[in-house]
Amino acid sequence: xxxxxxxxxxxxxxxxxxxxxxxxxxxxxxxxxxxxxxxxxxxxxxxxxxxxxxxxxxxxxxxxxxxxxxxxxxxxxxxxxxxxxxxxxxxxxxxxxxxxxxxxxxxxxxxxxxxxxxxxxxxxxxxxxxxxxxxxxxxxxxxxxxxxxxxxxxxxxxxxxxxxxxxxxxxxxxxxxxxxxxxxxxxxxxxxxxxxxxxxxxxxxxxxxxxxxxxxxxxxxxxxxxxxxxxxxxxxxxxxxxxxxxxxxxxxxxxxxxxxxxxxxxxxxxxxxxxxxxxxxxxxxxxxxxxxxxxxxxxxxxxxxxxxxxxxxxxxxxxxxxxxxxxxxxxxxxxxxxxxxxxxxxxxxxxxxxxxxxxxxxxxxxx
Numbered sequence: 278x279x280x281x282x283x284x285x286x287x288x289x290x291x292x293x294x295x296x297x298x299x300x301x302x303x304x305x306x307x308x309x310x311x312x313x314x315x316x317x318x319x320x321x322x323x324x325x326x327x328x329x330x331x332x333x334x335x336x337x338x339x340x341x342x343x344x345x346x347x348x349x350x351x352x353x354x355x356x357x358x359x360x361x362x363x364x365x366x367x368x369x370x371x372x373x374x375x376x377x378x379x380x381x382x383x384x385x386x387x388x389x390x391x392x393x394x395x396x397x398x399x400x401x402x403x404x405x406x407x408x409x410x411x412x413x414x415x416x417x418x419x420x421x422x423x424x425x426x427x428x429x430x431x432x433x434x435x436x437x438x439x440x441x442x443x444x445x446x447x448x449x450x451x452x453x454x455x456x457x458x459x460x461x462x463x464x465x466x467x468x469x470x471x472x473x474x475x476x477x478x479x480x481x482x483x484x485x486x487x488x489x490x491x492x493x494x495x496x497x498x499x500x501x502x503x504x505x506x507x508x509x510x511x512x513x514x515x516x517x518x519x520x521x522x523x524x525x526x527x528x529x530x531x532x533x534x535x536x537x538x539x540x541x542x543x544x545x546x547x548x549x550x551x552x553x554x555x556x557x558x559x560x561x562x563x564x565x566x567x568x569x570x571x572x573x574x575x576x577x578x579x580x581x582x583x584x585x586x587x588x589x590x591x592x593x594x595x596x597x598x599x600x601x602x603x604x605x606x607x608x609x610x611x612x613x614x615x616x617x618x619x620x621x622x623x624x625x626x627x628x629x630x631x632x633x634x635x636x637x638x639x640x641x642x643x644x
Contacts, residue, residue, distance in 0.1 A: 325384050327359055329422065332389040337396035337432075338410070345587040348444070351411040352396065354428040356387040358416040360448055360489040362475075363558045364515055367415045369549040378550040383488075386422055393431035400439050400627065407625040409442040413471075419449035421488060433458045437467070438628055442620035446471045446512060448486060450494035453501050460505040466621035469508040471541070472499050474528050476521045484562050485521075496535045503536025508618030510539035516601060517545045518573030519566060525601070526608045533612035540614035542605050544593040545574060547582040555582075573597060 339351050357371055361383040368378035376385050389395070399405070412418045418429040436443050437458055445452065445459075445468070452459075452470060462468035472495045476482050482492055490498070502509040511532035516522040529540050547555050559567035571582070577593035578584045584593070592598060609615050 325380055327383075327422070328385050330385055330387045332356065332387045334389065335395065336399065337389070337392050338399050339415075343587065345591065348411040348414070349408060351414040352392070352418075352432055353415045354389065354392055354412070354418050354432060355416050355420060355422065357382050357385055359383055359386060359420045359422060360417055360486055362448070362486040362489065364485065364517065364545055364547075364551070364555060365416075366515075366546055366548060366551065368551050368554070370415065372550070379554060386420075388422070388426060388428060390426075390428070392428050393435050396432055396435050397439075400435070400441065401630075407441060407622045409444050409620045409622070410436065411444050411446070413446035417447050417449060417489075418445065419447045419451045419454075421449075421451075423449075424451060424454075430455050430458070433462070437462055440465070440467065440624035440626050442467045442622055442624075444469050444471075444620065446473060448473045448475075448489040448495065450490040450498040453498050456501065456505055456507075459502070459507050463505075463507040465624055466619070467624065469510070469618045469620065470502050471510045471512045471539075472496075472502075472532070472537075473512040473514055474532060475514065476524055477527055477531060478521075478524070481521065496531055499532055499537050500535040503538070508539070509537050510541065510618075511537045511614070512541050512543075513605070514541070514543040515545040516542055517570065518577060518597060518601075519570040520563070522601060525604055529605075529608045529612050529614055533614055537614060539616045539618065540605075540609050540612075542601075543591045544577060544598060544601065546578075546584070546590050547574065548585065549583075552582045 337352055339353060341349060341351070356374065357376070358365065358367070365382070368382045371378050371382040371385075374387060376382065412429065412432070418432075423429050433443065433455055435441075443462070447470070452472075459468045459470065474492055474495050475485065477492050479491055479493070482489070499509050499511065511529065513525055513528045516525060525542065532540065556567070556571060559570055563570070574582055576595050577598040579594060584590055592602060
């Protein structure tokens, strides 16, 4: 449902307003009643508070069978993300909850207080087959609310007790709050962490991802994780043609200097409602460059702003996308970021279950 307000720049938020939820039939349009209220809103938009909403779902693990994703299971401790990254491909998923992918995505955060208990129950199920679990695949596990709720830490505590491997992606330097657990797990081949670094330009980062850690703090987090013996990589994502893609080599070089041992990148994709939000954001912040950026995106997406086909959505197509891929691989070789830490799936063991019962599917009386 549209807010009925004109697009404005809201301090500390990634997008200007709530766009329509594609599943709703009712939409609102802006209408001034003669008191100049819309003009007042445009000049001084009120702050939008963050609201926490309990998630009543009874599972912790999300499963997928996507052909171009390396993992088949993940955990999202939060739905919605206060980082407010304007380009976030996860924004349209908020519509499934009845919220807008716009401001609602970054201000109405759904959290699962029992996630650790639910996870333990799922890991104890007879027949569970261990594979690495991914954290941070949809929304950030270390967004600001984690400092208070500590749900991601609770998940890691369960995974450590079970000897279960985990791979983390985050834009937050707050990941170092769990350095103790991650270091112990990494010592057994059970953990690796990727820091997403989109730009080294603090001014651009503040506009694109207003409540994420600054680029310098993310690099510092890479250094701390790496020095603790945790396999650490950099994810240069998303690369936005004509906006931050010129920084690709500099991002990889900086991450390498701070101790990263591997790297990956993705190209911007704009599914569903995200297309209009990104276009509005570009016109607000970079009006002289907006059309050029959108045209370059279309060049990498077969003339559209999105291509959802597996094996195409993360890399794009065409000369521009191919050049970006070649640049990445060359820089990764140059800065020795071609490593890939493997995770050990052989250490998994259900606490309290006698070893001899692992094969016959029986549960320990006190498990």
